[in-house]
Amino acid sequence: MIVLKWLFLTISPCDAAEPWQLGSQDAATPIMQGIIDLHHDIFFFLILILVFVLWILVRALWHFHYKENAIPQRIVHGTTIEILRTIFPSLISMFIAIPSFALLYSMDEVVVDPAITIKAIGHQWYWTYEYSDYNSSDEQSLTFDSYMIPEEDLELGQSRLLEVDNRVVVPAKTHLRIIVTSADVPHSWAVPSSGVKCDAVPGRLNQISILVQREGVYYGQCSEICGTNHAFTPIVVEAVPRKDYGSRVSNQLIPQTGEA
Amino acid sequence: MSSAQMDPHDKMRSRDLSKVAKGQQAPRPAHSPGTVSPPPQNETTFRAKRGEDGGGETDSVRDDLFLVTNETRHCFNRYMQYHRCLEGRDTNDCNSLRDYVRTMCPETLVEKWEEQRKSGTLPSSV
Numbered sequence: 001m002i003v004l005k006w007l008f009l010t011i012s013p014c015d016a017a018e019p020w021q022l023g024s025q026d027a028a029t030p031i032m033q034g035i036i037d038l039h040h041d042i043f044f045f046l047i048l049i050l051v052f053v054l055w056i057l058v059r060a061l062w063h064f065h066y067k068e069n070a071i072p073q074r075i076v077h078g079t080t081i082e083i084l085r086t087i088f089p090s091l092i093s094m095f096i097a098i099p100s101f102a103l104l105y106s107m108d109e110v111v112v113d114p115a116i117t118i119k120a121i122g123h124q125w126y127w128t129y130e131y132s133d134y135n136s137s138d139e140q141s142l143t144f145d146s147y148m149i150p151e152e153d154l155e156l157g158q159s160r161l162l163e164v165d166n167r168v169v170v171p172a173k174t175h176l177r178i179i180v181t182s183a184d185v186p187h188s189w190a191v192p193s194s195g196v197k198c199d200a201v202p203g204r205l206n207q208i209s210i211l212v213q214r215e216g217v218y219y220g221q222c223s224e225i226c227g228t229n230h231a232f233t234p235i236v237v238e239a240v241p242r243k244d245y246g247s248r249v250s251n252q253l254i255p256q257t258g259e260a
Numbered sequence: 261m262s263s264a265q266m267d268p269h270d271k272m273r274s275r276d277l278s279k280v281a282k283g284q285q286a287p288r289p290a291h292s293p294g295t296v297s298p299p300p301q302n303e304t305t306f307r308a309k310r311g312e313d314g315g316g317e318t319d320s321v322r323d324d325l326f327l328v329t330n331e332t333r334h335c336f337n338r339y340m341q342y343h344r345c346l347e348g349r350d351t352n353d354c355n356s357l358r359d360y361v362r363t364m365c366p367e368t369l370v371e372k373w374e375e376q377r378k379s380g381t382l383p384s385s386v
């Protein structure tokens with residue numbers, strides 16, 4: 001049964017938090033893949049160091065037990081060991097720092113010209129999204145609010161505190177720029193599967209660039225304490241095939257407002 | 261931008277079901293999805309398609325000055341460029357700049373600046 005479950009988990013990627021989850025959600029962007037890989041790389045060193053330190057600790061406790069060695073040998077100085085235990089840890093930290101900085105700066109920089117820009121504006125307590133990439137005359141931008149669906153209105157299979165009425169529809173396998181800002185207090189736009197957590201600060205425009213590698217629905221939550229309903233400000237990103245994007249944006253969003 | 265007519269806070273506020281049943285508390289208003297403004301006429305109006313048809317002046321919203329996370333100045337620069345362009349020129353020449361402003365800046369911010377520009381309090385001159 002457990003085997004089946006694990007098989008199942010590997011087949012269907014995990015794009016929302018699940019009960020008792022310990023690890024990250026599955027990566028949907030190269031950045032998130034990088035974060036997960038870095039985590040695993042560092043964990044390798046971490047476990048080596050843990051085993052080594054525990055080994056020394058247990059050995060010391062064992063051999064210098066007061067019944068074994070009532071009067072311990074008094075060593076106050078050892079040049080060799082002091083040099084070694086200074087240089088080796090600093091080397092290890094350096095080897096950890098190199099991939100870490102590489103990842104950090106690659107997240108920061110917008111290298112490719114983004115095909116689509118979407119603005120995410122935090123409000124108490126919902127997100128407003130603006131799609132403004134048209135070049136046709138004077139029409140208004142496509143703007144919509146994204147509210148959490150209250151518990152009573154949830155349909156079977158929808159996630160409590162995570163589902164929203166209007167999802168952010170984005171094309172998959174396309175370079176996106178997301179401009180994050182806020183209209184009132186600081187919020188934070190975060191989608192774990194895409195490796196993004198960007199503060200939404202009033203009066204400031206923050207940009208993040210993502211490339212969603214697979215179609216899917218990705219869940220996130222506001223990640224900056226922003227008031228009483230902070231916990232009820234989820235984010236849902238729906239990545240659709242690029243060829244369907246335009247029609248999804250224009251058709252999908254509108255009928256939803258028509259009903260209800 | 262302004263969503264449904266109801267107070268958004270009221271929409272989110274939790275209810276005590278037993279009080280609602282006894283009529284001591286108003287039930288939560290029915291949930292209606294937020295407002296959505298009109299969509300683009302068709303897929304081809306998206307900038308994503310625009311890269312393919314050549315484009316004019318600088319066909320990129322990317323600015324080498326602003327390769328970093330903070331894009332606040334980028335938006336304002338585009339806005340000022342647009343209005344500098346508008347001075348003594350045909351509006352159509354500046355359409356691409358207008359599109360950049362639209363891409364980079366939240367609508368409310370542009371509206372605020374428009375007001376400030378009209379009243380002459382914009383903290384920069386064209």
Ligand SMILES: [Cu+2]
Nearest residue numbers: 187222226233
């Ligand atoms: Cu918030």
